[in-house]
Amino acid sequence: MIATLDDLDVEGTTVGVRVDVNSPIDDDGRLADDARLRAHVDTLSELVDRGGRVAVLAHQGRPGGDDFVSLESHADRLSELLGQPVDYVDATFTEAAREAIRGLGNGDCVVLENTRFYSEEYMEFDPERAARTHLVEGLESVLDAYVNDAFAAAHRSQPSLVGLPTVLPSYAGRVMESELDVLGSIEETDEPRVYVLGGAKVPDSIDVAWSVLEKGLADHVLTAGVVGNVFLIADGVDLGDASSDFIYEQGYWDEIDRAADLLDAYGDRIALPRDVAVARNGERHELGVNALPPGDEESAMDIGESTLDYYRRILDDAETIILNGPAGVFEDDRFQTGTRQLYGAATAIPTSIVGGGDTASALRRLGIDDFSHISTGGGAALRMLTAESLPAVTALENAPHQPAADD
Numbered sequence: 252m253i254a255t256l257d258d259l260d261v262e263g264t265t266v267g268v269r270v271d272v273n274s275p276i277d278d279d280g281r282l283a284d285d286a287r288l289r290a291h292v293d294t295l296s297e298l299v300d301r302g303g304r305v306a307v308l309a310h311q312g313r314p315g316g317d318d319f320v321s322l323e324s325h326a327d328r329l330s331e332l333l334g335q336p337v338d339y340v341d342a343t344f345t346e347a348a349r350e351a352i353r354g355l356g357n358g359d360c361v362v363l364e365n366t367r368f369y370s371e372e373y374m375e376f377d378p379e380r381a382a383r384t385h386l387v388e389g390l391e392s393v394l395d396a397y398v399n400d401a402f403a404a405a406h407r408s409q410p411s412l413v414g415l416p417t418v419l420p421s422y423a424g425r426v427m428e429s430e431l432d433v434l435g436s437i438e439e440t441d442e443p444r445v446y447v448l449g450g451a452k453v454p455d456s457i458d459v460a461w462s463v464l465e466k467g468l469a470d471h472v473l474t475a476g477v478v479g480n481v482f483l484i485a486d487g488v489d490l491g492d493a494s495s496d497f498i499y500e501q502g503y504w505d506e507i508d509r510a511a512d513l514l515d516a517y518g519d520r521i522a523l524p525r526d527v528a529v530a531r532n533g534e535r536h537e538l539g540v541n542a543l544p545p546g547d548e549e550s551a552m553d554i555g556e557s558t559l560d561y562y563r564r565i566l567d568d569a570e571t572i573i574l575n576g577p578a579g580v581f582e583d584d585r586f587q588t589g590t591r592q593l594y595g596a597a598t599a600i601p602t603s604i605v606g607g608g609d610t611a612s613a614l615r616r617l618g619i620d621d622f623s624h625i626s627t628g629g630g631a632a633l634r635m636l637t638a639e640s641l642p643a644v645t646a647l648e649n650a651p652h653q654p655a656a657d658d
């Protein structure tokens with residue numbers, strides 16, 4: 252049983268709120284897309300409106316990346332979104348951070364510095380060990396409560412996600428609550444249940460496919476994107492050198508064997524593309540799998556019409572559809588068709604759930620957003636879609652001062 256903001260007496264309480272605002276960053280090192288910030292506005296505005304003293308914790312990027320930047324521009328944008336001043340302090344758990352937190356009045360909000368500027372926050376710990384890190388020990392004394400709204404990071408066992416809820420009364424924020432409501436009860440959605448696995452994260456998708464087929468969660472798994480290409484090769488189709496080289500360069504060659512094992516075990520429930528689209532003379536050109544391999548340098552960039560017809564027939568009976576990853580290289584207008592049509596067809600199914608942060612923002616750009624639920628999480632959603640627990644969610648379940656089960 253996880254406590255929510257409904258269980259928290261907010262007025263005058265100093266709350267550490269973990270959000271996930273890990274976002275695209277522009278060439279000047281500033282926030283380039285505020286979608287993830289907007290997702291947390293409900294939680295943050297509720298806390299400040301109810302008189303909380305709010306200290307925001309978040310990571311941005313990974314060490315060494317161009318997007319590994321300060322949260323100053325996030326604080327500026329948050330100030331606009333909340334319609335009130337939001338301070339920023341370039342410290343996370345040191346005396347400067349504690350001083351900023353102690354200085355908060357009721358209804359005030361401060362953004363602390365990128366948690367991953369500190370090495371411990373980029374390591375995974377068990378919750379008890381995470382509770383003894385500098386970040387947790389530095390903040391514990393100035394916080395009365397902890398709220399986790401960072402569903403998209405909930406698959407990470409890092410101090411701000413699993414350490415703080417070990418030592419503080421802890422609550423799920425509104426994003427976390429709604430994600431858990433939907434993704435935590437996949438088994439209860441109506442059947443037939445269809446999973447669409449596309450995109451380029453082949454190992455993750457194959458993990459999901461194994462899990463949902465083994466557990467009987469999926470009546471059908473439809474493959475597309477690079478995932479579909481790997482399954483085609485595993486099925487003995489010659490996709491040509493360009494697609495094969497791409498898969499090899501991504502380090503996914505071993506995945507072909509795993510895909511072949513899956514086809515052996517559950518082939519009757521896995522659907523493979525029947526045609527692919529390549530670029531020929533600068534135009535989209537579709538080829539049935541019997542006409543493969545394509546010409547030299549031609550790579551399978553999308554699924555074609557015949558695959559879409561086949562997949563639509565499977566979807567005709569579906570009650571629930573769960574999608575992750577685009578069907579093709581949607582960034583190129585010529586190869587948007589598969590994603591546009593497959594995701595478009597999914598919106599007609601009674602329960603349609605999209606997992607994956609980047610896919611979600613791409614779909615919004617394509618103007619397709621009429622799903623039952625679009626998750627804020629990529630890796631976290633994938634893990635939940637297999638009905639597995641997430642460390643940060645488990646830490647919330649085990650946190651001190653939880654409401655009784657019959658509350």
Ligand SMILES: Nc1ncnc2c1ncn2[C@@H]1O[C@H](COP(=O)(O)OP(=O)(O)OP(=O)(O)O)[C@@H](O)[C@H]1O
Binds near residue numbers: 606
């Ligand atoms: N056939 C293909 N060949 C090469 N790239 C492809 C193909 N199909 C899709 N892609 C690429 O896959 C990428 C997206 O895949 P990915 O698995 O990262 O999905 P995602 O929604 O961004 O995931 P997340 O939200 O979890 O980060 C896109 O950049 C797209 O161009």
Ligand SMILES: O=C(O)[C@H](O)COP(=O)(O)O
Binds near residue numbers: 271404608
């Ligand atoms: O963007 C995400 O998926 C989350 O913020 C987690 O980021 P990470 O994969 O760098 O831990």
